[in-house]
Amino acid sequence: TLEKLFAQESDRFVQGANHKKDGKNQKTWYDLSAVEEIERRDDFFDYFFTCKLRHIGLLEIDSFLAFHLANSFDNNKKDYFRFLNITLRQYQDKILSPNIAETVKEWIKFNEADSDKDLSGKETKTKGKIKRGRDDNATKLNQEQTALLISFLRTGKIILKDEYLYNNEAGHAFSILTGFSADSLRQNLSEAALKRISTKKNIAIVSNAIISLQLLIEKELKEKK
Known part of the structure; x- marks a missing residue:
């Protein structure tokens, strides 16, 4: 019976209060291993978002907000900022x-400002940074291929994954390394954008660039023998 199963799995199921059904008391159990993921489309997303925000430290707020910008709002700043402002008001x-x-x-x-500005509002400058064109060949990969x-x-x-390296952070880092726009790189790192730019041609060019890098490393290894 279910009651016997619940008793055998006592670490997972906890008995709750009885509920009446059809005039009879029915036993209930709670599944402690069940996980309910609250998504943006849920009517009560704003409430749970706010509750979570309330229980994290001030130093964690930036990472929390950046995570939901990328994962709940697909990096749509306009919608996200509107959501945050209304949530604060409520x-x-x-x-x-x-x-x-x-x-x-x-x-x-801070995030409404240009991505090339720091928290004080001053523009951050990278030594020798050039203005890039789509196919200017300054690097082997164009902007989409870099993403x-x-x-x-x-x-x-090879680098940290999503929960430890948000798209805006990765975009800023590779903007310094390549000269491409940090904001454009960030946008191309969204799930929808990656599907769009993952063409056979782009993947082949990235593959060839990695092979060229591998050959350079192998050459260096041979010289070390």
């Missing part, structure tokens, strides 16, 4: 402390 006097609300507002303000390379490096664990 919950800041009920659930969120003034410090949390102020930190969120600072994050919005594909980042994706492959993540999958291959």
Whole structure:
């Protein structure tokens, strides 16, 4: 019987209060291993988002907000900032402390600015940075192919994966390395964009670039013998 099964799996199932059904008391059990993922399309997403925001430290808020920008809003800043502003308006006097609300507002303000500006609003400059064109051949890969390379490096664990390296951070890092726009790289790292740019031609070009790199490494290895 189910009752016997629940008793055998006592670490997983916990008996709850009895409920009446058809005039009879029915026993209930709770499955402790069950996981319910709250997604943006759920009606109560804003409430759970706010509750989570309330229970994290101030130093974690930036990472939390960046995670949901990439994973819940597909890097759509306009929609996300609107959601955050309405959420603050609805919950800041009920659930969120003034410090949390102020930190969120600072994050919005910072991310509304150009991606090449720091928190103080000053433009960050990279020595020798050039303005890139789509196919200017300054590097072996164009902007879309560079985004594909980042994706492959993540999958291959050459660099940190999504939960430890957000798309905006990866975009900024590779912007410094390649000269491409950090914001454009970030956009091309979204799931939808990666599907669009993962053409046979682009993948082949990335593959050839990696093979060229491998040959350079092998040459260096031979010289070390």
